Amino acid sequence: MLANANFTDPWMQTLGLLSVLSGGTDAGVNELAAAVSRNGRKNCDLPVMGQRFEVQVHVIDRPSKSTATVIWRDPTRCSYGDQVWHASRARVTGVCAMSGRGIQPGDAIYKPRPCRPVPLNSGAMILRTVLDNAVSL
Numbered sequence: 001m002l003a004n005a006n007f008t009d010p011w012m013q014t015l016g017l018l019s020v021l022s023g024g025t026d027a028g029v030n031e032l033a034a035a036v037s038r039n040g041r042k043n044c045d046l047p048v049m050g051q052r053f054e055v056q057v058h059v060i061d062r063p064s065k066s067t068a069t070v071i072w073r074d075p076t077r078c079s080y081g082d083q084v085w086h087a088s089r090a091r092v093t094g095v096c097a098m099s100g101r102g103i104q105p106g107d108a109i110y111k112p113r114p115c116r117p118v119p120l121n122s123g124a125m126i127l128r129t130v131l132d133n134a135v136s137l
Contacts, residue, residue, distance in 0.1 A: 056072075057070060057097050058070065063084075070083050070085050070110075071083070080119065083113075083121075087109075089105075090103045090108075096109075096125060096127040096130055097121075097124045098127075099127065103127060
């Protein structure tokens with residue numbers, strides 16, 4: 001029964017609030033932080049605009065136009081050396097893991113391909129334009 005509970009990690013909520021209170025953030029960050037909190041994301045530490053986020057994301061391959069192989073390193077939670085991400089549309093407000101830019105519902109994104117066990121970064125998103133530009137550099 002608790003597996004289906006909507007739970008927000010208190011530590012990540014505290015870090016998000018501290019990043020907002022520390023200043024130096026873009027306009028609208030308060031609304032974005034509130035939206036992330038409301039969505040109850042529990043699977044990964046998602047960045048907040050203006051926050052110094054220690055996740056390292058690198059694209060290592062593009063097997064097809066709609067997929068990318070990504071290295072994801074999060075020193076506090078998880079590390080994936082060859083995680084497959086697929087093209088999709090954002091369903092919720094979020095932040096791009098590579099650029100820190102805001103993501104709105106309907107934006108073209110990449111997200112981790114669903115699998116079992118569910119990856120810890122399953123709620124992460126990368127804007128499609130950011131990923132495409134990173135590959136073309």
